[in-house]
Amino acid sequence: MADFQRLAPELRSHLKRKPGLWVKLKLDPWLLVLLLVIMSFGLVVLYSGSGSSEIAVQKQMVRYGLALMAMLFVAQINMRHVQRWIPLVYIFGIILLVAVLSFGVGAKGAQRWLEIPGLPRFQPSEIMKLVVPLTVSWYLANQLRPPRLIHVIVSMVLVLLPVLLIAKQPDLGTSVIIGTSGVFVIFFAGLLWRYLIAAVILGAAGLPLIWSGMREYQKQRVVTFLDPESDPLGAGWNIIQSKIAIGSGGINGKGWLQGTQSHLDFLPETKTDFIVAVLAEEFGLLGVCLLLTLYFLVLVRGLIIAGAAMLPFDRMLSASLTLTFFVYVMVNVGMVSGLLPVVGVPLPLVSYGGTSAVTLMVSLGVLMSINARRRLPT
Amino acid sequence: MSWSNLDAQRREDSQFQTRLWWSLWFIIIVFVGLVCRLVYLQVWQHQHYVTASDDNRQQLQALAPTRGLIYDTHGSLLAGNRASHSLTLVPEQLSGGRRSIDKVLAELGQILTLDDSDIKRFKRRLNQPRRPYSPVALRFQLSQAEIAQITVNQHRFSGVRIVPELVRYYPLDDGFVHALGYVGRINDRELKNLDATNYSATHHVGKLGIERYYETELHGTVGYQTVETNARGRVLEVLDRLEPLPGRDITLFLDAQLQQDAAQLLEGKRGAIVAIDPKTGGILAMASAPSYGANQFVTGISNANYDALRTSNDLPLFNRALRGRYPPASTVKPVIALAGIDSGIISRKFSLWDPGYYQLTEGGRFYRDWKEGGHGRVNMHKSIVESVDTFYYAIADVMGNTPMTKYLSQFGLGQVTIADQPEATKAVLPTKKWKRANRNASWFPGDSLNLGIGQGFLSATPTQLATMAMVLANKGQWHQVRMIKAIDGQAVKKVSEIGHKDPQQPDNIELKRDSDWNKVHAALIDVMHGKYGTGRRSGADSSYKMAGKTGTAQVLGIKQDSTYDAEKLAERFRDHGLYIGWAPAKDPVIVVAVIIENRGGGSSAAAPLARKLFDSYILGTKIEPESEPEATAIVEVDLEAEAEVENTQGAINDG
Structure with missing residues (x-):
């Protein structure tokens, strides 16, 4: 299988001596134009x-x-300079999510916004869209790869905690986005296929159990949701x-x-x-x-x-x-x-x-x- | 870095690259899938969707469910549905479009009466968020002549339609509204709180009473149909239909005959009657007078009529049975007597000499008995039969606040124990804590004396007094007090069985000596049948025995409500008459509480009504309308603020 690095035209461009305007601005012209x-x-x-x-x-x-x-x-911003702050930012983000659940504001039955005097009102869940992949990447970068089971479990906890807090607001869309962003990091860390397959099988086996444990009106909601x-x-x-x-x-x-x-x-x-x-x-x-x-x-x-x-x-x-x-x-x-x-x-x-x-x-x-x-x- | 590390590094690199390729392939597959879906919708199914979008002839119409019926205990219909025709407009289908609405309204105004308030309300409904092509109501309750007029002129108006719908109808109406409540048009505020989907075809919602409490059960589930219509909105074909699920039928304990009797007995007075079946806790009758017709609220009451009801001095809109807070006066004496004996504060043989007054301290203030000169030697039995205030001043003085409020609360005072009447209020059971919080003062011995004769800070609703009588009659046995007997034919013993929240209810009362119940019962029977009983005139010449207690609440001061004329002022200082009791005495089938405002003491104003009600329920005796002078007196309960009656301390209290 070919190698992404060889496909990357930049590899050749680094031979140039003078850094151009884009390099100075640290911007990627392709992406920016798109x-x-x-x-x-x-x-x-x-x-x-x-x-x-x-x-x-x-x-x-x-x-x-x-x-x-x-x-x-x-x-x-150089990512290596911010790495050590990541765990703190993560904990702070979790605190904000808990704060949303206890005294957040919102409309249509969902509580998503936080109003702190002196600041414009904002959605802490949006911040977590970046913080969660950052945190999981930081954690797994400090472990041996491919990650062992215990590291996978810790990573999953790091992902699921904010996902559940956001799903409870309820904001299903955002929790799906955040959940997948975290899982992708684990996947790219080299998660063994057997864990991946085991997780899929476990999930599939667990569904009927959850279904039978639900009340009638909850089942009705799921049906409406799916169809x-x-x-x-x-x-x-x-x-x-x-x-x-x-x-x-x-x-x-x-x-x-x-x-x-x-x-x-x-x-x-x-x-x-x-x-x-x-x-x-x-x-x-x-x-x-x-x-x-x-x-x-x-x-x-x-x-x-x-x-x-x-x-x-x-x-x-x-x-x-x-x-x-x-x-x-x-x-x-x-x-x-x-x-x-x-x-x-x-x-x-x-x-x-x-x-x-x-x-x-x-x-x-x-x-x-x-x-x-x-x-x-x- | 060792070789093995380098090796691991290389393996990790290549694995990462592989996974990037996997991701790329996955992205490609998904994008191809999305494009396939779009091709399916936009190329394959294009014609189908063009039809659906272009002429919009297919419409989804919500179908309102039929509201559940309400029956009395014998199966007589108390709330049904009848057809009513309303006129609606579909703005998108008017020949000139939305902009021609004013022109169309003007033309419609020539063939039927449209007043300004109709048009104002229509415009408000028009500006609410709505789906395109959904009809907006303009007039309700069209007459046959109006329907004919519109039908003849139908060709001139596209998008204007007569829509038949079922609306609530109360066949017995007057005298039932305080028991049943009513439904009315959904207003803006309610719209926000209702399930928009389930109510998309519904125009009415329970506003009060049973109709409000059992709204979920009575409403049912919406249905829908997809119809094909022509350009004028006439339905050509029904393509798909899901029938609505009608609401559930509710049977109440209410006895329509007894309810009408109670309303009849209250005619021309201000007051309330509540009757309970002591074996089940079911409400047999709940009347509050004056009353009003519920049907006018269903179709929209005119402002003039509503203002008349709202501003009337007699407060017809006020539900006295559930919300009227009256001093229970002597009707609490049986409970106070039980409290004294059961808590061991007085012995069962205790008696005292009644000089006609009581003093807290030598030379202090006189707390007077209703009988000048007193009753002589008084024991517990005599104190109930002749309603001796002095006896209760004395034992209340010894007991103080706590045993009395504890026992009164076990009989349901100071709390809402009726399950399915959301308007019920808990009135006031004055504990020490209550007085500190509400009067910012500590509890004085004088407060205890007033509490002992059911006056002072204590207040109770007629429903609470009937409940208290039920627990007395049952010798401490509680049942959930409720209106509902069955739903869809299935018996309901507690509202929690059908998903509602049970009210907090005291435990069954276990006295230290069970025979004390019999002692109190014997005294209550002598009230009605004894030689000196305060209710003896009402108990005379009956073929069955009854038990009861009269009470008279003297209203000595009223929080100002200065809209009354001076000459009527004197009338509102007259006593309230109260009565609680049951019959037959040994095996009760009915318990009642009667309260009549400003018409004198309980033995003359309230007890005779209870006797008639007993006769009607037990013997089937017909109640004749009585000719009495018009009631003009005033109520002490203010609808909005529920201003409290201030009874001056040391109120005199007779039987």
Whole structure:
């Protein structure tokens, strides 16, 4: 099997003597250009999805600006200098999550926000999207690899603790994202296949047990969750309408601002979680494929960066962050097209909202920082 | 670094690279899968979804479940459903679209009456979040003539429809509302708390009483249908249908005949009657007067009518049976007597000489008995039969706060023990802690004397007094006091059996000597049948024996509520009459509590009503409407603030 390092063009570029502008800025031009293209495309769709609201587009541009600045800032940080703070940050994050459960604020029955006087209100779960892979990478980088069973168990505890706290808020989307990001690190640390297979079998065997232990109304919720169309007035409504939007878009789409599903208010959440349905309705199959291609290029670039990294911590972290980005895309598009159950996961860098944009760009900044320092053993 | 380490390093490197490739392949597979799904939806199924989206002819309609029925104990219908027609608009289907709404409203106004409040409420409903193509109600309760008018003109209005729906109907109405509650249109606040899916076709929700408490059971589960309609919204074909699940039927212990009797007896008065079946704890009757009709609330009461109810001095909206807080007066004497004997503070043979007053200290304040000159030598039996205040001043003085409040609480005072009437209040059982918290003062001996004769800070609702009488009649045996007898024909002994929370209920009372119950019972029978009993006139000439206790609460001061005219003022200083009792005395089938406001003492105002109720329930005697002067007097309970009655200390208390 070929080697990712050989595929990496940077290996040859390091022969150049003078560091260019990109190197000085510690930025990766490939990734940056791709992100800017996705964001611009996203703004075009958002204008339609928000009902031609210039205010929404302007607000989102400001958020993108902030997110880009955050990325630029994080790219300047040398991961090796922050490593020793990671356990402290993790403990602090857990405390914040507990605080959310005890006196957080929120809407629609979910308690997700923390209001601390003097600070803007924020979601501690967003911070954990970065802290959890950082912590697991830090822990496993200090162990022998492939990790032994005890190390795998400790890592799983590190992952499950925040995941359960967030699932209790409840915020299923975020806990899925965080859970997978942690598991990816363990996977890239060289988790033995037999553990992986054993975990899958154990999980599958445990499901009937959990199912039989549940009460009737809980079972009903799970059924609705897995098959939303059994509840066409509630959760099913969104999925039925978004499938109509996607399907009626056809190959070429109905044209920008011409989507009837989104503009006649049939489609819910057109700015946020269901924005890909707006894209599919107005730009058709071609539009969605274009966006998926852009995402695919981002992912390939992320994997190349991971493959070129030398230190275990850098590799595990960059590979995990890349795959987490992928999970966003998979869960969101899968949900909107009716393949996966409805959990609240935004479409990366396209959905309206500042928090997820900043979190994503910060993790991409980490990727860039790792990329810029892969040859500098300081 | 040793060679083996280097080797391990190389192995780790190559493994990591392999896993990156695995990830890449996985990503590719998922992306291909997503694209396949999109191709399936956007190419393969394209035509199907174009149809679905383009003409929007397929609509999902929610189907309201039929609300469960409420029956009395013998199966008479107390709350049913009847058809009502309302006029609705689908704004998206109006010929000129949403913008033409005002024009359409003006045209509709020419063929039927639409007043400003109809239009105002319609606009409010229109601006609430709603699904496209869902109808918005404009008018309810269309008359036959109006239905005909609209049908004839139907061709002029697309998107305007007459929708039949089932709405609540109370066939017996007046006199039942304080027992049953009622349903009304869902308002904005309720909308936020209801399950949006299950109520998507429902317009009414239980607002009060049984209808509110058993809302979950009575409502049922929503159904839906997918229909194909033409451009005007007329249903052409039903494509898919899931029937709604009707609500569950509830049978109450309430006896419709007895309830009507109780309402009849209270006609023209202010007061309440609560009757309980002592063998089950089931409420047989719960009447509060004055009352009002519930049906007008179902279809929307006019502002004028509602204001009249709300501002009436007699407070018809106020549920006296559950929320009226009255001094129980002498009706607590049997319990105080039991407390004295059972706690060992007085002996069973204890007696005293009653000079007609009691003094805490020599030369101190006089606490007077209702009978000037006193009753002579008084033992426990005589103290109950003749309701001797002095006897209770004396034993309350010795007992102090604690044994009295402890025993009163075992009989249910100071707490809500009725399970399924959410409006019930716990009134006041004044413990030392209560007085410290609410009056910021410590407990004085004078407070004990007032408590001993059921006055002072003590207050109780008619429901609580009936419950106390039930426990007395049962010799300490408790049952959950409740309205519900059965649901869907299945008996309910406790509301927790159907998923509700049981109220806290005292344990069954075990006296140190069981025969003490018989002593108190014997005295209570003599109240009704003895030569000097305070209720002897009501107990006379009966074919069965009954037991009971009268009470008279004197209202000496009232927290100001200055809307009353001066000439009526005198009336509200008249006594409240109270009565608790049961019949037949030895094997009770009915326990009642009667409270009549401002019409004099219990033996003349309350006990005769109880006797009539007993006769009706046991012998089936018909109750004749009595001709009495109109009640104009005033209530001491304020609906909003529940301002408390301030009875001056040392209230006089007779039988």
